[in-house]
Amino acid sequence: MHREPTTYEDGRPPSWDADVLLKDGRVAQLRPITPEDTDAFVAFYSRVSDESKYYRFFAPYPTLSARDVERFTHVDLDRRVAFVLTLHDDIIGVGRYDATSDDEAEVAFLVEDAHQGRGVGQLLLEHLAQAGRERGLEKFVAEVLPDNSRMIQTFRDAGYRVATEYEDGVQQLSFRIDPTDSAVGVMRSREQRAEAASIERIFAARSIAVVGASRRQRSIGQTIVRNLVLGDYQGSVYAVNSQAEAVSGLPAFKSVKDIPHEVDLAIVAVPAESVNDVVLDCAAKGVHGLVVISAGFAEEGPEGRQRQRTLLDLSRSYGLRLVGPNCLGVINTAPAVQLNASLSTAMPPQGRVGFFCQSGALGTAILESVSRRGLGLSTFVSAGNRADVSGNDLLQYWQEDDDTEVVLLYLESIGNPRKFSRIARRVSESKPVVAVKSGRSTQGVPVGHAVKRSTAPQAAVDAMFRQAGVVQVDTLEEMFDVGQLVAHQPLPRGNRICVVGNSDAMGLLVADAATATGLQVADSVPLGADAGADDFEVAIETALASDDIDALMVVYIPPLNTSGEEVANVLASIGEQSDKPIVSTFLGTEGIPELLRVPDVQGGSAGRGSVPSYPAPESAVRALARVVTYAEWAARDHGEFRAHTDIRTGDARALVRDVLSHAPRGAILSTEQVHALLACYGIDLWTWINVHDPEEAIAAAEQLGWDVVLKAGSEHLRARPDLAHIWRNIQDRQDMTEAWDQLTSWPGMRADTRFFVQRSAPAGIPLSFTVTEDALFGPLVSFGLAGASSELLGDRAYGIPPLTDVDAESMIQDLRSAPLLYGYRGSEPVDTAAIQDVILRLAALKDDLPEVAELDLEPVLVHEGGLTALSARAKIVPATDRREERYVRRLSTPSRDTLA
Numbered sequence: 001m002h003r004e005p006t007t008y009e010d011g012r013p014p015s016w017d018a019d020v021l022l023k024d025g026r027v028a029q030l031r032p033i034t035p036e037d038t039d040a041f042v043a044f045y046s047r048v049s050d051e052s053k054y055y056r057f058f059a060p061y062p063t064l065s066a067r068d069v070e071r072f073t074h075v076d077l078d079r080r081v082a083f084v085l086t087l088h089d090d091i092i093g094v095g096r097y098d099a100t101s102d103d104e105a106e107v108a109f110l111v112e113d114a115h116q117g118r119g120v121g122q123l124l125l126e127h128l129a130q131a132g133r134e135r136g137l138e139k140f141v142a143e144v145l146p147d148n149s150r151m152i153q154t155f156r157d158a159g160y161r162v163a164t165e166y167e168d169g170v171q172q173l174s175f176r177i178d179p180t181d182s183a184v185g186v187m188r189s190r191e192q193r194a195e196a197a198s199i200e201r202i203f204a205a206r207s208i209a210v211v212g213a214s215r216r217q218r219s220i221g222q223t224i225v226r227n228l229v230l231g232d233y234q235g236s237v238y239a240v241n242s243q244a245e246a247v248s249g250l251p252a253f254k255s256v257k258d259i260p261h262e263v264d265l266a267i268v269a270v271p272a273e274s275v276n277d278v279v280l281d282c283a284a285k286g287v288h289g290l291v292v293i294s295a296g297f298a299e300e301g302p303e304g305r306q307r308q309r310t311l312l313d314l315s316r317s318y319g320l321r322l323v324g325p326n327c328l329g330v331i332n333t334a335p336a337v338q339l340n341a342s343l344s345t346a347m348p349p350q351g352r353v354g355f356f357c358q359s360g361a362l363g364t365a366i367l368e369s370v371s372r373r374g375l376g377l378s379t380f381v382s383a384g385n386r387a388d389v390s391g392n393d394l395l396q397y398w399q400e401d402d403d404t405e406v407v408l409l410y411l412e413s414i415g416n417p418r419k420f421s422r423i424a425r426r427v428s429e430s431k432p433v434v435a436v437k438s439g440r441s442t443q444g445v446p447v448g449h450a451v452k453r454s455t456a457p458q459a460a461v462d463a464m465f466r467q468a469g470v471v472q473v474d475t476l477e478e479m480f481d482v483g484q485l486v487a488h489q490p491l492p493r494g495n496r497i498c499v500v501g502n503s504d505a506m507g508l509l510v511a512d513a514a515t516a517t518g519l520q521v522a523d524s525v526p527l528g529a530d531a532g533a534d535d536f537e538v539a540i541e542t543a544l545a546s547d548d549i550d551a552l553m554v555v556y557i558p559p560l561n562t563s564g565e566e567v568a569n570v571l572a573s574i575g576e577q578s579d580k581p582i583v584s585t586f587l588g589t590e591g592i593p594e595l596l597r598v599p600d601v602q603g604g605s606a607g608r609g610s611v612p613s614y615p616a617p618e619s620a621v622r623a624l625a626r627v628v629t630y631a632e633w634a635a636r637d638h639g640e641f642r643a644h645t646d647i648r649t650g651d652a653r654a655l656v657r658d659v660l661s662h663a664p665r666g667a668i669l670s671t672e673q674v675h676a677l678l679a680c681y682g683i684d685l686w687t688w689i690n691v692h693d694p695e696e697a698i699a700a701a702e703q704l705g706w707d708v709v710l711k712a713g714s715e716h717l718r719a720r721p722d723l724a725h726i727w728r729n730i731q732d733r734q735d736m737t738e739a740w741d742q743l744t745s746w747p748g749m750r751a752d753t754r755f756f757v758q759r760s761a762p763a764g765i766p767l768s769f770t771v772t773e774d775a776l777f778g779p780l781v782s783f784g785l786a787g788a789s790s791e792l793l794g795d796r797a798y799g800i801p802p803l804t805d806v807d808a809e810s811m812i813q814d815l816r817s818a819p820l821l822y823g824y825r826g827s828e829p830v831d832t833a834a835i836q837d838v839i840l841r842l843a844a845l846k847d848d849l850p851e852v853a854e855l856d857l858e859p860v861l862v863h864e865g866g867l868t869a870l871s872a873r874a875k876i877v878p879a880t881d882r883r884e885e886r887y888v889r890r891l892s893t894p895s896r897d898t899l900a
Contacts, residue, residue: 012077015882016131018890019316020085023119023190025198026288026319027891028092030127033082037091038073041084044091049113055148056110058170072096079105081131085120087319088283095124097131103138109151119190121154126187126888129177134884141174159186179887181641191889192396192423198321199389199397201288203332203379205265206235208341209256209287211278212269212294213239213247220269220293222248223343224329231340231347236261256281263287267329267341272296272307275325276314283318290315291341292324298385299326312387316891327384328363333377334403342367342382349605351376353487354398356391357410360384366410366476373591375484376605378403388891390415395423398431406487408479409435409470416892417461417777421468421800428469429638432486432630435470436479437461454776463798464777466814467807469633471626481623484592484612489581491631494550496522497624498543501555502531506585506617510553513618517625522548529559533566540574540582551624554584555617568595576609581627583620586613639806642840644682649848652680656851659876666853666877671754674855674872681841683857686870688758694740698733700757706731707760710739711871712753729760761868764861765820765830769838771846771855778881779846783839785817786859799839801847808839821862830862838867850879 017031033041045053045064053061064072075082075096082096092115097105107128111120129140144151152171155162159182160175208228214221221241225248228237238261239247242254253259256266256278266282268275272294282290297308308325315322323330329342333350340347343360344367355370355377357363363382370377378401381394391409398404407427414420414437424433465472471486473479497519499510504526511521523546525539536556543549554571558564564587575582576598586593592606593613600607614620655677659667669677675685688711689700701708708730730736743755766786774780777800784796797811812818812832823829838860846852855874860867 013134015885016083016127018127018888019893020123020889021191021194021198021891022115022123023117023194023197025194025196025201025321026087026118027198027316027321028120028123028319029086029317030083030123030890031086032077033073033075033084033094033096035073037084038069040086040089040091041073041094042069044094044112045110047112047114048110052110052113052116055145055151056108058143058145078135081128081135083124083127083131085124088317093120093124095121095128097128097137097140099135099137100141103136105132105137105140107140107142109154116150119194121151122158122190123889125154125158129179130884130888132177133179133887137177139174139176141172144171144173145169146171157186159183184887187887187889188422192399194889195393195396196400198289199393202265202291202321202323202330202389203339203397204337205289205339207238207262207264208233208235208339209238209240209253209259209263209266209282210269211240211256211266211281213241213244213250213252214269215241215244215247220343223345224267224269224293224341225250227340227342227345227347232338233340234336234338235264238263256285256287259285265289265291265341267291267293268324269293272304272325275307275311279311279314279318279320283320287320289321290323291327291329292322292384293327293329293343294324295326297325298387308385308387312893315388322388323381324384325387326360328357328360328382330382331367331377331380333379342380344368346371348380349374349376351378351487351600351605352403352405352608353377353408353483354394354401354404354406355380355408355410356383356394357381358383358386358391358412359410362410362476369476369480373480373484374593374597374606375480375487375591376600386415390892392416392419392423395420395427395433399423399427405431406483407431407433408483409433410476410479411435411437414776417464418800419892421464424465424470425468425638428630429634432482432627432634433468433470434473434479434482434486434626435465436473436476437465454774456772456774456777456780457794457798459794459796460774460777460780460782460798460800463811463814464800467800467810469630471630473626478619478622478626480591481612481614481619482626485581485583485623485627486630488592488598488606488608488610488612489575489583490579491634492551492581492624492628493631493635495625495628496520496548496550497553497621498523498525498546498549498551499553499555500525500527500536500539500543501553501557501585502527502529502536503555503557506555506557510555510617510621513621514553514625517622519621519625519628529557533570536567537570537574540570544574544578544580544582549580551580551628552578552582553617553620553624554582554586554611556584556586558587565595568593571611572596572598572609575611578609581624582611583624584611584613585615585617585620586611588615589613590615637806639804639809641802642805644841644844646682647841647844648680652677652845652849655680656849656876660851660878663876664878666875669874669876671756674874677845677852677874678857678869678872681845683838683841683869685872686758686761686868688756690754690756692755694737697740697755697757698736701730701736704757704759708736709758709760710736710743710755711758712743712749712755758870761861761870762863762865764863764868766859767835767862767867769842769857769860771842771852773846773850773853773879773881775880778883779843779850781811781839781843781846783811783835784815785820790817799843801843803840803843805836805840808836808843811839812836828864830864831866834867835862838869847883850881850883851876853877 012032079099085093093111095109097107099105162175165172212221239250239252241252244252298305332339596611597606598609691697768786779801797814857872860869
């Protein structure tokens with residue numbers, strides 16, 4: 001199995017190479033400069049204007065000497081570091097730092113004039129700052145001419161606190177390069193805009209080339225051409241077929257390069273082995289993006305996986321974003337575009353829902369279901385093997401897309417859960433995100449998807465969605481049930497519902513379903529089987545006017561030979577004006593029936609205020625309950641990332657480095673090392689003293705004031721909790737001698753067993769805290785009550801760092817056994833604030849230290865006055881995850897061993 005090297009032969013870390021997005025959404029490559037770049041660097045310098053050269057060197061500098069070129073292209077990757085940004089083989093920008101002291105370096109940039117204003121300098125600065133931090137630097141300085149406003153702004157816009165001085169007509173800037181909240185916030189804002197821009201270039205393409213357009217009936221190429229033309233695409237469509245003169249009435253070109261006009265997007269439907277040639281053809285033409293419909297890639301085994309890696313590398317090297325391969329295509333229903341670049345002949349109605357799915361096979365069925373329900377879409381993407389463009393990219397785009405108010409995601413895998421969680425949380429604060437994750441029970445990954453192997457339990461995946469405010473559902477049908485509600489009705493302000501209907505039996509079903517899902521039936525208005533439109537109007541308006549009602553459920557089963565049109569008119573009219581959500585079981589229909597639709601102001605399908613209908617009341621209530629949960633999440637304060645001033649991260653990292661220097665493959669920490677590690681994060685283990693014989697044990701007990709516990713600790717004793725401690729109340733020398741004899745006489749005791757004496761802890765509820773490192777999710781924190789009953793019931797709460805104080809509080813409340821902590825049946829409530837503090841400190845530890853593979857803090861006794869941590873165990877291994885990559889922008893690149 002291939003593994004990425006820790007360093008290349010020239011000494012540079014692989015993490016210093018990155019595919020990045022420019023401000024306009026085009027892909028570029030960033031990497032350290034090498035001596036092999038000499039010719040490319042000279043060519044780059046020749047393209048830079050005299051003015052830009054003057055700004056860089058403060059003097060006319062038309063050409064570079066051989067000595068200059070060698071100095072610029074030869075760096076030591078430590079005290080002198082330089083990065084180049086390239087488009088294919090052409091250098092478009094260079095940034096470098098030269099250390100002037102142990103902790104300070106001078107930084108400078110030069111960007112080709114044709115690419116200035118595209119964020120090149122900002123990207124170079126981000127990656128140089130990260131490289132500097134890795135090399136122990138703390139501060140950058142720069143000398144800039146006062147009229148070089150663009151470069152000055154690059155430094156000021158980076159989010160660092162820049163100090164300015166003037167000397168000899170030169171502006172001297174200095175700033176610390178710590179990844180402050182401000183700097184990280186700026187970086188992520190730029191990331192969002194760049195990734196959104198790259199997707200917008202696909203959705204708003206003004207001209208499209210269909211490569212592989214065919215004259216054969218029902219072929220993929222012909223289907224794409226027909227769907228574009230018959231879908232009333234507002235741009236230009238060009239057919240590319242080397243063997244035909246015309247396709248579906250369009251002139252055919254032998255290659256994309258032969259098209260006499262600009263081409264923004266290429267839809268590729270040729271055999272897999274020919275796709276790379278198409279990429280080269282498109283790159284020469286200046287195409288912005290590719291949608292590869294063709295199959296025959298990672299879903300077909302090792303050869304296909306290699307073909308897909310080559311396709312991705314080639315596309316990115318030429319600045320192209322890639323949708324697919326093995327995908328259904330993309331759709332944009334905006335009237336100004338009308339893009340159906342997919343295999344689906346059904347163009348969905350225009351609406352406010354953005355839809356992302358990974359399965360090409362399910363894509364057509366999904367679009368048919370959307371149309372059947374009357375659920376309008378703004379945009380649709382089927383990503384197939386998602387070698388490049390993923391759900392994260394679409395979330396970045398939909399965040400600020402005015403045409404999208406609701407996001408639906410069908411996820412077969414999540415390639416970057418931490419980024420997904422971060423972006424989804426931001427989007428969910430303003431727009432509902434509804435997701436169905438397939439393979440929940442099996443944790444299966446579709447063939448062809450690039451995903452790291454995860455051992456995280458499903459509860460951790462659920463926690464990630466919940467923490468991000470994502471409405472997680474179990475099936476596609478339920479996703480549509482929730483989607484049609486949030487797309488057309490306002491959010492509820494609480495969980496109290498009123499049921500208005502003309503069927504007592506259906507009303508009882510609603511009440512039962514509501515109770516099961518956590519909704520409260522505050523009122524029920526049975527109207528009788530003969531109720532007419534006037535009866536429904538009075539009952540509905542009365543219910544909506546009540547301050548005790550947050551949502552309305554209307555059940556209408558009409559008498560024989562009655563269309564229900566008059567009742568529908570009442571529902572639609574009131575639904576259009578109501579500020580409380582209305583759901584219905586209307587004639588047993590599914591979706592947004594024509595009779596219950598409010599015309600959309602944009603002339604699309606059903607507009608806001610339309611009343612969704614469900615064939616079964618249970619489906620309606622379940623959807624409403626999901627939306628109530630989301631509304632509660634969206635309305636509350638999500639807390640802040642608390643900074644503990646007493647945390648000593650540097651000391652903790654030094655401890656980890658020391659452990660790995662003596663045990664390169666990892667080690668179980670000694671009791672002293674665990675104690676020291678936790679102390680760095682403000683978590684103190686209960687006082688203990690190592691002992692080796694009964695006399696030392698007695699001396700330790702006397703030092704602690706007796707009332708102590710004798711413990712034994714080693715890896716093999718973890719299976720014998722009955723021997724973890726004995727004789728809890730050792731009060732005198734005789735007790736200690738007997739306890740020592742009992743503990744050491746156990747036949748399984750080994751020479752490496754350690755013994756120690758602790759003061760007896762105060763009574764309390766035993767808790768268990770665990771942090772782990774997952775290959776896919778990264779850091780995980782879990783918490784629950786200690787003991788077999790909690791383990792058997794799976795009663796643990798999970799969180800993915802970084803955690804806010806509200807996240808930690810929610811973890812406590814998410815436990816089914818949480819009432820025991822809040823004063824169950826008259827007992828004293830425990831100090832939950834202390835539990836929250838430990839969760840946050842452990843989350844900070846795990847977020848800082850990927851080398852901590854496992855850490856168990858158990859038992860921890862919590863009581864009304866605080867908590868007492870009695871024991872802990874930790875394992876350190878070399879890290880494969882690089883936390884520092886959070887501080888630079890980069891596109892994910894699947895490693896060689898992550899394709900399923």
